[in-house]
Amino acid sequence: MIAILRADIVSSRTLDNQDKWIRPLKQLLATWGKSPKTWKVDWGDSIQIEISDPEEALLKALQIKALIKRVSSGEGSKLQSSIDIRIAIGIGEKTYSAKSISESNGPAFIYSAEKFENLKKENVNLGIKTPWEEFDEEMNLYLKLAGLFMDRWTFSSAELVESVLMGPQKTQEEIGKLIGIKQNTVSGRWSRANVDELKAVEKIFRKKINNLLQ
Numbered sequence: 001m002i003a004i005l006r007a008d009i010v011s012s013r014t015l016d017n018q019d020k021w022i023r024p025l026k027q028l029l030a031t032w033g034k035s036p037k038t039w040k041v042d043w044g045d046s047i048q049i050e051i052s053d054p055e056e057a058l059l060k061a062l063q064i065k066a067l068i069k070r071v072s073s074g075e076g077s078k079l080q081s082s083i084d085i086r087i088a089i090g091i092g093e094k095t096y097s098a099k100s101i102s103e104s105n106g107p108a109f110i111y112s113a114e115k116f117e118n119l120k121k122e123n124v125n126l127g128i129k130t131p132w133e134e135f136d137e138e139m140n141l142y143l144k145l146a147g148l149f150m151d152r153w154t155f156s157s158a159e160l161v162e163s164v165l166m167g168p169q170k171t172q173e174e175i176g177k178l179i180g181i182k183q184n185t186v187s188g189r190w191s192r193a194n195v196d197e198l199k200a201v202e203k204i205f206r207k208k209i210n211n212l213l214q
Helices: 019-030 054-069 107-122 133-150 155-166 172-179 183-192 195-213
Strands: 002-010 039-041 046-051 084-092 126-129
Touching: 002 054, 002 107, 019 039, 019 054, 046 054, 054 084, 054 126, 054 133, 054 155, 054 195, 084 107, 107 126, 126 133, 133 195, 155 172, 155 183, 155 195, 172 183, 183 195
Parallel strands: 084 126
Antiparallel strands: 002 046, 002 084, 039 046
């Protein structure tokens, strides 16, 4: 089984320079695989990513979320990004592999496409669809609740979360040195960004997927 992330940028037209989100996103995705076989970013805000290990799907979705939420429009008075990202995770089989991810197919692709359309209707920015209905019901509730704070991340919160997710074993002191702030400042941002709650959701996702795949 694999995971497919299907996403688009919310309110992308508020940015005069689309390169502000496209460039850092492509740099991140390039560390995960090659385009267009395993990922593709179109200027029309359409994003598709293949994750070979389903257990990593939510972590990678959260890394993308934090990256997008730290994108500044250049207006110094704002504390939050003017854009966001909507991400649907589909987990299932891949039955056809093409040179471009947009031409590959299988249940994982279908699930991500179906969930993506539902996210738009539900006005929710992160969700999942798999072959396991009970798992979907539980995880989508967790993700919907997590969205209540993730969608409100400030630039500084998103920067911190991104650093935490890229180096989950790092201490607060190490993260502070990485982004140039003191440990007590890290602690305050950590709490405001709900990092512990986010890590708990990612941990339970990983545990449950691992059990289902065994």
